[in-house]
Amino acid sequence: MAIGILTSGGDAPGLNAVIRAIVFSGIQLHQLDFLGIRNGWKGLLEEDIFRLERHHIMGISKHGGTILGTSRTNPFEYGGPDRVREVMERHSMDALVAIGGEGTLAAAKRLSDLGIPIVGVPKTVDNDLDATDYTFGFDTAVEIATEAMDRLRTTGDSHDRCMVAEVMGRHVGWIALHSGVAAGAHAILIPEQKLSIEEICEWVTRAHLRGRAPLVAVAEGFLLDTMTDVHSERGLDAFGRPRLGGIGEVLAPLIEERTGIETRATTLGHIQRGGTPTAYDRVLATRLGWGALQMVLEEKWGFMVALQGTDIVDVPFEAALGSLKTVPDARYAEVRALFG
Numbered sequence: 332m333a334i335g336i337l338t339s340g341g342d343a344p345g346l347n348a349v350i351r352a353i354v355f356s357g358i359q360l361h362q363l364d365f366l367g368i369r370n371g372w373k374g375l376l377e378e379d380i381f382r383l384e385r386h387h388i389m390g391i392s393k394h395g396g397t398i399l400g401t402s403r404t405n406p407f408e409y410g411g412p413d414r415v416r417e418v419m420e421r422h423s424m425d426a427l428v429a430i431g432g433e434g435t436l437a438a439a440k441r442l443s444d445l446g447i448p449i450v451g452v453p454k455t456v457d458n459d460l461d462a463t464d465y466t467f468g469f470d471t472a473v474e475i476a477t478e479a480m481d482r483l484r485t486t487g488d489s490h491d492r493c494m495v496a497e498v499m500g501r502h503v504g505w506i507a508l509h510s511g512v513a514a515g516a517h518a519i520l521i522p523e524q525k526l527s528i529e530e531i532c533e534w535v536t537r538a539h540l541r542g543r544a545p546l547v548a549v550a551e552g553f554l555l556d557t558m559t560d561v562h563s564e565r566g567l568d569a570f571g572r573p574r575l576g577g578i579g580e581v582l583a584p585l586i587e588e589r590t591g592i593e594t595r596a597t598t599l600g601h602i603q604r605g606g607t608p609t610a611y612d613r614v615l616a617t618r619l620g621w622g623a624l625q626m627v628l629e630e631k632w633g634f635m636v637a638l639q640g641t642d643i644v645d646v647p648f649e650a651a652l653g654s655l656k657t658v659p660d661a662r663y664a665e666v667r668a669l670f671g
């Protein structure tokens with residue numbers, strides 16, 4: 332049996348650990364063959380495929396990114412399901428493991444609905460996929476964001492400045508919430524909760540009056556109550572979505588002007604997605620990889636692996652695709668009560 336593996340969508344620390352887990356245990360325990368597909372669906376449709384052997388996966392769990400490369404190609408706009416079938420047949424590929432986020436899994440679901448044997452592994456640093464409690468990459472992103480905020484606090488303290496730390500989070504504020512709590516931010520701003528600049532400045536002023544250099548953690552997808560669209564000044568991505576980043580720079584002068592406190596903004600950007608995955612993410616990614624291999628062996632097409640509690644389970648693609656996993660109001664309320 333030959334199994335194709337592809338990674339698609341934005342990268343996340345832990346992708347390599349998933350690939351390693353699938354290939355290592357597939358070769359060691361089941362004598363399976365693996366085909367590496369370069370650059371997501373694009374490589375499948377262009378037949379950019381190679382025999383994925385044990386030496387390719389040696390020691391890769393600790394490396395960020397993906398040895399397979401990634402893209403945001405939509406297989407339905409580039410070749411279509413007939414071409415997917417043709418390439419799989421030509422390479423004697425009996426099954427496909429698609430590792431990606433909601434876009435990749437939506438494509439995988441459509442292909443699987445057409446009878447193509449696919450299983451999925453969820454991936455998102457934003458941690459916004461429903462049906463799985465956590466995804467690999469999220470813990471690493473939170474760790475990096477927390478360390479950055481700790482650093483911003485010491486320079487903020489020295490200069491008695493308000494520091495605004497902008498982190499990733501297009502639709503959901505999990506990274507901002509977790510890193511903001513860990514770093515003791517005085518306000519945490521997330522996409523799920525619109526706020527006025529007056530409320531934010533009140534928290535900043537209150538913290539400053541207590542002798543603190545205020546720290547504001549903001550997710551890139553946050554909107555002030557005066558905004559109708561997310562802040563975007565960098566054009567569109569390959570999928571036609573606005574590229575985010577820069578809301579911190581928008582907020583900083585508004586805060587400075589209203590509070591009189593000198594304010595600086597830092598956008599962390601892709602630093603959160605690069606480099607070494609945490610041990611937690613490596614273990615989670617490895618377990619998800621083992622789970623995906625098991626699904627292939629059981630021919631559970633149309634399913635993806637997920638973490639529920641501490642268990643790795645199988646869920647149908649549609650369970651992950653219905654809605655995003657947003658920060659619940661109650662989770663935000665308990666944090667918000669302590670702002671300022």
Ligand SMILES: Nc1ncnc2c1ncn2[C@@H]1O[C@H](COP(=O)(O)OP(=O)(O)O)[C@@H](O)[C@H]1O
Nearest residue numbers: 340341403404405431432433434435437438570
């Ligand atoms: N409903 C869909 N059907 C087919 N392909 C899709 C669909 N939605 C998204 N995609 C493709 O999947 C790609 C990857 O999705 P994206 O959201 O960028 O990354 P991720 O998989 O990390 O969420 C998109 O750029 C798009 O080409």
Ligand SMILES: O=P(O)(O)OC[C@H]1O[C@](O)(COP(=O)(O)O)[C@@H](O)[C@@H]1O
Nearest residue numbers: 341432455456457499500501568575
């Ligand atoms: O610069 P890129 O690759 O377009 O990606 C940026 C986007 O990817 C994200 O990191 C989301 O990634 P996930 O799909 O892993 O959740 C967003 O927070 C960000 O807006």
Ligand SMILES: [Mg+2]
Nearest residue numbers: 340432433434
């Ligand atoms: Mg996505």
